[in-house]
Amino acid sequence: RITYWTQNLHKLGYFPVIVTRAWNPEIRTHHDTKLPLGHEVKVEKYPTHEVHYLPFRPGMLDWGYLNFGETWLRPFFLLIRLLDVFLVRFSLRFTSFANYLPYLKDLIGKQHFDKMIISAEPFYLFRLGYSLHRKFGIPWLADYRDDWSTNELQMEKTGSGVRKWVAKLESNYEKKWVSTAESVISVSDPYTQRICDFLVKPGITIQNGFEESLLDLPESGLYEQFTLIYSGVLYPSQDIRMILDVLDQCLRRDRPFKLIFLGAGFDAKEKRRIESMVPLPLKPWIEVTERFPRKRALEILQKSHAFLGMAYGKMKGIPSSKLYEYIALGKPVLLCPTDQDLMEEILKESGLGFFAKNASDGVDLIL
Incomplete structure (x- = not known):
């Protein structure tokens, strides 16, 4: 900006x-x-x-x-x-x-x-x-x-x-x-x-945007395991139980995926809060990382198969700045749960959005 x-x-x-x-x-x-x-x-x-x-x-x-x-x-x-x-x-x-x-x-x-x-x-x-x-x-x-x-x-x-x-x-x-x-x-x-x-x-x-240089990044190989990445701060209002339920159901079908909260461990107490919400059977599939230097973070994002966005509870009109970066990188974005509001509207315009109102929707979209 x-x-x-x-x-x-x-x-x-x-x-x-x-x-x-x-x-x-x-x-x-x-x-x-x-x-x-x-x-x-x-x-x-x-x-x-x-x-x-x-x-x-x-x-x-x-x-x-x-x-x-x-x-x-x-x-x-x-x-x-x-x-x-x-x-x-x-x-x-x-x-x-x-x-x-x-x-x-x-x-x-x-x-x-x-x-x-x-x-x-x-x-x-x-x-x-x-x-x-x-x-x-x-x-x-x-x-x-x-x-x-x-x-x-x-x-x-x-x-x-x-x-x-x-x-x-x-x-x-x-x-x-x-x-x-x-x-x-x-x-x-x-x-x-x-x-x-x-x-x-x-x-x-004046809406947020993204660095134009993101459009010119060289292609990168993907992780071997299907990987979904949420990038940035995770607020208490963003309920991760739905995406955890999605992962649990996929695991029960022997088709688990890797879920990375990239940079969400920037604040030590937030890292503890997020990790405390993860059930023990899901812990091997979830990683909450510290913040990485910009170049390294982009390398990780490029290797993911898709990105994750989450509604801010019942709050409306919140334009997650990370959505614009997701759009620039050109990968599918799963909004789970969807806000049925501004974030969904932005992703629909980009043609990259997939929207889950419940865990069953999320499982169907991933599998």
Whole structure:
């Protein structure tokens, strides 16, 4: 999304300058994203754009995750989370984005910029738009790759009083910070409408896409065993019981398949959650992997026979970004269970979709 804009906005007469954090291409786990990286700003200049990579230093919350997040001391991390969400009301100084505001102030003071797009998440970056608009009057657009406090996937987690308090605070931040934006951008019409209604702001929908280079990947041999791959984060609302039932029925017919959750083990506690749901007889056929470097992940995806998508429970209008990557790779996609909504619509348009309303449908489609 951002890469495409960066490489193509010059066609409309713009010269984009991208400011982002330093990234390690070898990231495998959630823990890796929190580690310090870089010592000075790295600027890459091209004829059509620039990219500024800022050194990354973990702020209070990320420091807490590194030290307590996946240990028996996790309650300390949750306390730090509460302090973090309170302090961000006043400043980003204690966050991992502390160096953004001074750097951007200096950059805007030296160069003229017509507009600014801030792409989230992390949603705390929207505070930069609020601060820079107040100081320089620069018009800005809030680009939501997901929605924030109106996000159903997050709201389903807000069961405890503490979570509800955090959600209320963040809702207030969103209204205050994005009030200074000209408009919002999101990735589906339901998302855009929900955000615009909440903020009383105009907005437009720009769907997700895929890297054009995916269309030119060389062909790769397939796994010997029929293999179905789900790529990316697996949310609690995505019920895997149906696909597990499909696998169980196929196993009983002596025609099992390999099921890989590629990158779903990026977060250690999510890996444990997923693996705990798998019945013992099915464990030899299921793999939950860490995140792989991009090149390696694509090699694995290319070797699969088909891809797996799953509805987000009863939630509608959620455009899984992985669907676009699946489409680019040109393999069949089993939507099991189907959402009978936006994801099914996207896959029908591509001609690659197969849709299961129940386990029997899934078995028939695979066998």
